[in-house]
Structure formats: C-alpha cells, structure tokens
Amino acid sequence: MIRLDDVWRIFTVGDAEVHALKGVTLAIERGEHVALVGPSGSGKSTLLHILGCLDRPTRGRYTLEGREVGALSEAERSLIRRNRIGFVFQFFHLLARLPALGNVELPMLFAGVTAEERRERAARTLAAVGLSHRAHHRPDQLSGGERQRVAIARAVVMEPAVLLADEPTGNLDRAAASEVMELLEGMNARGLTLVVVTHDPAIAARARRVVRLSDGEIQGSGVRGPGSGHDTTPTGTRTTVPDPRLGGG
C-alpha cells in the first residue's frame, strides 16, 4: 500500500542543509495502524507530509497503491490528496466561519459534489463521529475534542484509503484524546490505513506497530502481536491482525 525506498528529505536553509529524513525505507500495508514516534525534530512531520503528498522526497521513491507519487504532477497529487488521503492536524485547522457541517463538506466542495449530496454525506459522517447535535455549531462553539472529531469527519468524508494524523491528541486532555483515538481505531478496524504521529507513549502503545524515528532515520519498528511483547523487524512487513478489543466505533 505505502512503500518508501531510501527516501531523503533535505531542506536548504541559507547555505546550510538540514537532513530531515535520511534514507527512510518503510512499508505500510493496507489496514495497518502505525504509530510514528521519536524526539522532536526527528522528522516525523516531514515523513507524514511526504506520505500525504503535501511534500516531495528530495531523493528516493514513494509508491502509494502501486503508483510512484513523486513523479506525478501537482494537479494529480492534489487529486490523490482529495480522494485517497485524509489529514488530521494537531491544531484542527477548521475554518472558523463555517459550522461543523460546512467544514466537513469542504473536501466535497472542491470535488464538485452537488450541494444535496454534500449535505447528506457530511451529516452522515458527523453522525458517525457522534456530533449530529453539533452540526450547526461553529468551531469556537465546540470543545477541543469535538473540534478534532469534526476534523476527523472532514478527513474521512471522501472515504480515503489512508488517514494521516499529526499529533491529533496533542491539544486534548486525556479523556478527549482517548475518545478521538477510539474513533480513529474504529475506522482503522473497518479497513482504513492509519498513521499517527505522537509524542504520547500511551497513544503509541495503542498502535499495532510503532515506527521509531531518530534524527531522520528509522531506529526500529516494533510490532505488537496479541500476547507477544515487542519484536523488531526492520521493515515491518508483517500483516496486521484485527484487535478484538476495538469494536465498530
């Protein structure tokens, strides 16, 4: 599903070069739940942006669903973002002037979906994140947890294959964080591939696989099977087993 081969990302700042990613090789299978951890500045966000086609590798190959994405035009990449990828951010990034429903409709607006269908699908997705009763509230009238759930509804309303979340619980208290994670895990259980960047060991521990970045390099990739503790395989190609703890959302 996702395959990175020796991916480098080098930023040029003035005369200096910052190596944010140094030869990352990684494979993520359909339906996996991967936690991306590592110290600040280790390149987690950079990696996520590349996975999400918001950024391109300086070197190396990125293949998404069999297509080499680095070679595509900007227009094609935006179509991939629209149809195959959902983003969730630490700071929600909801449009303050639109109500929850309008925010969820946004991706469909640019996809040219008719107004009635947009409304209907957005309402359905808001219901799936348990926010039907907040559909007409603007973001400033919602709690942090509710905002993030609106953002999740927006991320999945186009029914993407991959959901990329950059510290989705970074701005939430423990209860709200847990709610949000349960929501994401429920979607993952129904087949959505989930990649979550986090600093929180408790959040990371919920993932089936933990990919550890350090200074732009993958340090280890631990896969938790049911019953087993930690094992480390460098490329993490093992298939995932559905976790019986997680129900349907």
Place this chain on the structure above:
Amino acid sequence: MRFLDLLRFAAGALRGHRLRTGLSVAGVAVGIAAVVALTALGEGARRYVVDQFVALGSNLLIVLPGKVETTGAAPFGGVTHDLTIDDFRAVERLPRVRRAAPLVVATDTVHFQDRGRAVPVLGTTAAFAAVRQLAVASGEFLPPRDLDEGGNEIVLGMKVADELFRGANPLGQVVRVGSWRFRVVGVLAPRGRSLTFDIDDDVFVSVRTAMRVFNRSTLFRILVDVRSHPEMQATKHDVEALLRERHRADDVTVITQDALLAAFSKILDALTMALVGIASVSLAVAGVGIMNVMLVSVTERRAEIGLLKAVGAQDGQVLAAFLAEAVLLALGGGVAGVALGAGAVRAFVSFYPSFPASPPLWAVGAALGLSLAVGAAFGVWPARRATRLDPVEALAGR
C-alpha cells in the same frame, strides 16, 4: 468545483470580515459612481448641444467664404474669397432652397438718449426670422423689401431692449448707431444663447443698410433653409456647384448642421472620455485597495490555504476562490457605485432641470464591466500568491 459553490465560498469568506469588505466595496463604489456621474454629465452636455442645434433650424445650410476642410475640425480659418449680394441672389433662386438670408456682422454701440450698449449688429433680410425660427415679442421683424433698398428699421434683441429702454416701450422710438438713426420696429422674444450668437443681445437691420453703415461690400455668411431634410446633401452640392461656377474657384465652404454637430459631438465625446479617464484614476486607487485587502487576506489565511490544498483543492481552484473574492468585492462596489452615481445625477438634475443629464445605459454596463475588470486585474496577483503557498509551511503557521 461548481461555480455557485465557488461564489458562495468566496462570499462566505468576505462575510467573515464585514468592515474590511465594506470599506473596499465603498472604495470601488466611489470610483464607479464618479464614472457614472461624469459620463452622465458629459452625455448631458452632448445632448444639450444637440438640442441647441435642433433649435438652430434643422434644415439649415451655412455658406461661408473660404475653403475649409470640414472633416473633423470645426470650420474656422482658411483663405477667403468673398461672398457677395449677387452670390446670395443666385443661391436664393436655387430650386431646392426654400428661403435664404444674407448676413453681415459688425459690432457697434447702439444709443438711446444717454444710454448705450455695444452689441453685434446683424445685417440681414426679413427671411432671417424664418430661417432661424425667431419669434417676435412685440412689433414685427424687418419688413420684406427689395435687397437694394436700405431702410432705417431696427429690431432689438430682448436684452438690448431691456438695457436701453428699462421697461419703456421701444416701438417707434429712434436709436442711434454711430451717426445713423434707426426706428425700432420690433423686439425679439427671448431665445437665449444659441451657440454662435446670443440672439437676445443682438440688433438687426437690413443688409444694405448694414453694408453702408459699416462700409462693407461682402457678406459674412449666407444662411440657407432647405426645402426638406432629405435634400440637405443635394442642396449642399447645388450651392457648392453654383458658387464654384460663379467664382471660377472652389472657394466657399458649405456646412450642414450634421457636419457641425459631428464636430461638436467629437469634441464632447473627447470631453466625456477625459472625465471618465479622471474617474478611472479613482477606480485604479480602489483597485489597489482591493489588492491590498486581498494580500492581507492571503497572509492571514495561510493556514486555510494550506488546509484547502491538504483536502485536495487544486491550484486552479484556490486561485479561482481568491479571485472570486476580489471580483465580488469589486462587483459589489460596482453595483453600489452605479446606484450612488445615478442618485448623484438625479440630485444634480433636480437642481438644474434644464440640463438633460442621465447615466447612459452603456455607461452603466461599462461601469459594471469595469468593476469586474478591476477586481480581476487587482485580484489576480494576491490569488496567485495564495496558490503558490507551500501547503506544509502554510499549515505550520497554524
């Protein structure tokens, strides 16, 4: 993305900043209002002049000595070959000519008792009143009489009569021009300024007398009243051919009203355009205002732009969204400006009812088109800046 959705999205963004939106709309509105009002005034001036020409008599041909190119420029200057009374006689006899009047002009002081007034003295014939469609307030115009007879009758314009007689009845009184004495036979009804002369401030004597008094042997003009309007061009050619034959040279100019009108129209069009040009400066300022607002908006909404890209908005769509905002701002200003300009013109007309000013339809259309163009032209750069934003950086700025 559907067009209506695009507009709604842009309008939603504008509604988020009511004050800023209102101010930029007002900026454009002032510029557009200026364009509308000034074109209305320019158009009004043009129509006013046209009305004046119509008042001059619509079948009028004016013959003047000297050959002047009448294409474009008004006919002034040129080498003069004199027009004579005999020329006039010949012209008058042309079949398509209903009537004609000779004209000699000089300025002199008309005295009554101890009062005097320097006025143009026009020497002509009885036909002049009909040719120029003049009405008499009291008495009568110059009596019909053979051309070679002089006569000492004088007809006063209303202003001259008022000035010299101060309400007393001038009819039958004697006035002096130089050492010559004239008997007042009529006073003209007020007519007002009519482009060439202020008829109210003229006096009229018979052409022979005028030539004698002012020692002239030639005519200043011959005015020709053509039988019917469709025959204007043919009559013009008749007169030209006749005088070419008589003078053995192509040395007179015959102007139709249409030619004069065209010349004036051109001048007034230029005037209107100049006014519009001035108004456009304020539009350009308003455009820069829009650009400024949109640049601020793009800077403020970096995160939004990043998000739009992250959810799959294509560069063209981001461009269209921001361009639509600029165009909506300008178009809103355009509509408000047309209303404002039309209101201003209406107010003006209520003060000067005789001035036929109203915003021409083309100007309203052009104003709206112009506002659209301003929005697009000044919106495109900020919109392009929006599309060029790197989504990662845009999102990182929260």
